[in-house]
Every structure is written in structure tokens, then in C-alpha cells.
Amino acid sequence: MSQALAFALDEQQSDVITADTIKVFNRHLQLDALRGQALLAVDTRQHAFRCEAQCSAATIFSMSEQRPALALCTLAMLWGMFCLYQHRRQMIEGLYGGLALLDGRIVDAKGNVVKLTPMQQQLMEMFFRSPNHSLSKTEICDTLWPKKDDASETLYTLIRRLKPIIEAHSDLKIEADRGKAYELKIK
Template identity: 35%
Template structure:
């Protein structure tokens, strides 16, 4: 079985490397545009007061105000309002400015009257939008790629032997768990597990194991016992298969009952 060219962590890192900058840049551009809008209505309002310090707002006053705006999109929506000195309940507005008409002091504010969508449209989102689009394309591609690889991984190989949630691939000579993660054995443990997988009923005699693994050793029972003892925790963590001793000097590979 070939290893995947791209790991899930790689897909995630690339996705967020594109998504996070797009969100940060997009939010930054949006916030900067809001500040620029307020700055524009402030300067336009200040100039309007200097030109038209009447005791009420007329069509001509509004015309002068809009002509002072530098942001074209604001000229169709912005308006002026005579107000009190108290802060406005509408947060997205100009500073409160005042001027005197005779003995009376009047207060006035300018309102951009822009929706969030309009501000977003004025905020120069080309680069953030490209990054955002790329992140979505990459995310969709990664999901399809990893899903395809996952299905390939889970597909049954022509020469696969399965015992419980333990799988052995003859073609790659590897053991896998139910998540298709490789189970790593020492060389001697691997040889013994291969013998169990290939044996009828996954059952082996002590003599057969000792003769195969330690052919020059007169009595390898203790060595075999140690080998089996060290394999058991590896199997216990990886799958629902265990090695049990049977009377008559046999070992058998069994599936644990849930």
C-alpha cells in the first residue's frame, strides 16, 4: 500500500494559512474603511459649518455638505441633523459639532447612513476575497483528495487476511488496525504474528513456533513466553485480538468479545 502524498495535517495547515490572512485582512480593511468614512464626514461637516452656519438645515446646506465629501459613495446616502449636545444613540456618525447663530449655540451631526454591506463593498476586499476563495477551493480539493485516499485505504486488498480488527496485507507485509493505521512489531514479533495469521485457525503449537523462530536452540519455551508477553500489550492497544495459551502446548490468536 502506497503512502498518501498529502497528510491531513498538511491540508489543514495550508487551509488556515489561506483562510486566516483573508479574514484578518478583510476585517482590517473593513475597520479602516469605517474610520475613513467617519473622517470624511467629519471634515465635510466642518467645512459646511464654515460655509453655512444657518439656524436650520436646508437643501442647500445638504448640497454643500455632500459636495465636500471625498468618498463618492457617501454623497447619495449621507445626511445632516440638528441635535442636542448629548451623545448620539447611533454610533456610526460624525463627531458632534457646534456653532453659534446669534446668541444660540446649535449642535449638528452628519450620518453616513451606510449599510455594512455598502461599507464592505468600499473596503477594497480584492486580495482578502482571492485568499478566501483559494482557501475554499483548497478545502474542497483536500476533502475530496483525502476522502478518495481514505476509501482506497479502506478497500479490501486482494491478499488481505483479517482477524477481528487486525488486518494483514500480504502484498505489503504489514499489519493494520481498524483505522488503517500500521501496527508496528519488532522483527521477531512480526514473524510470529505472520505465523499466526497464516496458520489454520490461527493456532500454533509451541514446538512449531520454537522450531521455526529458534531452530538452533534446544529449549526456547522461555524465550517464546517472553515474546508472547511483549506482543500482548501491542495488540491490546491496536486491535481486539489477543494471544491465548491452550492446553496441550498451543497458542491461538483469538478475537476478544466486546
């Protein structure tokens, strides 16, 4: 636009803008979309002319060389949405009774992390990694408290405190098999 203004002022050989100057200015504009959309203004502080485009940002963007960048940005956004969709689908597929083990954390069906103590977290991971969601008492005690001779009371306390949390966030319950095993079941 500045180049078109310089050509128009040279052609008119005047520092005064007239209707003819505007016609010559529009004729020298190289972009068709700007013809009739560009304004000439006088900057009173610097005693000079300046040009401004009176068109939408979309028009300016379409005239620029940003289309490849826009295409890459759009592809990146679509890829991101696809990855989120796949992540969500995998999480939903991994749900068992409304809970899932996702990235080492127990999450509910909405993707919210269920707040558990470290021992509760370890026990829930063991339940989810077990093929039938069942664990023997000795298996749990040996894994969680390997140096403790009799961890029955500690296990009982852990299960007692974990049950209400699991039941509040899912359709699961922990059932005991006469103190020999524990199973994570759907209610």
C-alpha cells in the first residue's frame, strides 16, 4: 500500500490528496482485495500520508502467505483431538465397575483421579493387574509388607479404609473370602 501511495503521489506530482489521487492510488494497488478497501490518512504529527486497510483480518490472512502455517496448525489441532479421543476411548475400555488404572493412577469414568493413600494405591493397582481381580491374603501381605511377619491386622485396616472410597467412586466392592483372599467385584 505504501508503494501504491508513493506511485500515486509521484504521478499526481502533488502533496494534496484529491479524488484523482485516490483513483490512481487504487489503480496502483497490487492486491485486488484491497482496491476500494484501503484508506489514505494524514499523520499530522509527522506531516506525512499513511495507508490503512479497512478490511477484515480474514481478508488480510487470506492474502498473506500464512495458508501453509494455517494448514499445519489445523492438522496439529485435529491430531491433538484424535489423540485425546483415543486416550479417552482406551480409558473407557479399561473401566472395570467405573474405575480404571490409567498411567499408574486410579481414575473414575469421568477421568478424575481417585485420591488414595500410597498403600491403597498399591493395593488397587494389584487388583487391576490381577487377571480375575482377586488376590490372596498372603500375596497382598508379601507384596505390601515384605518384612512384617503377620500383617493380617494391617491388611484388615487397609481394606476397611479402602472399601468406602471405592464404593463412593464406582460400582465396585471388595469382598473377603473367609480371610484367605480378597476380590474386587462389581456390585
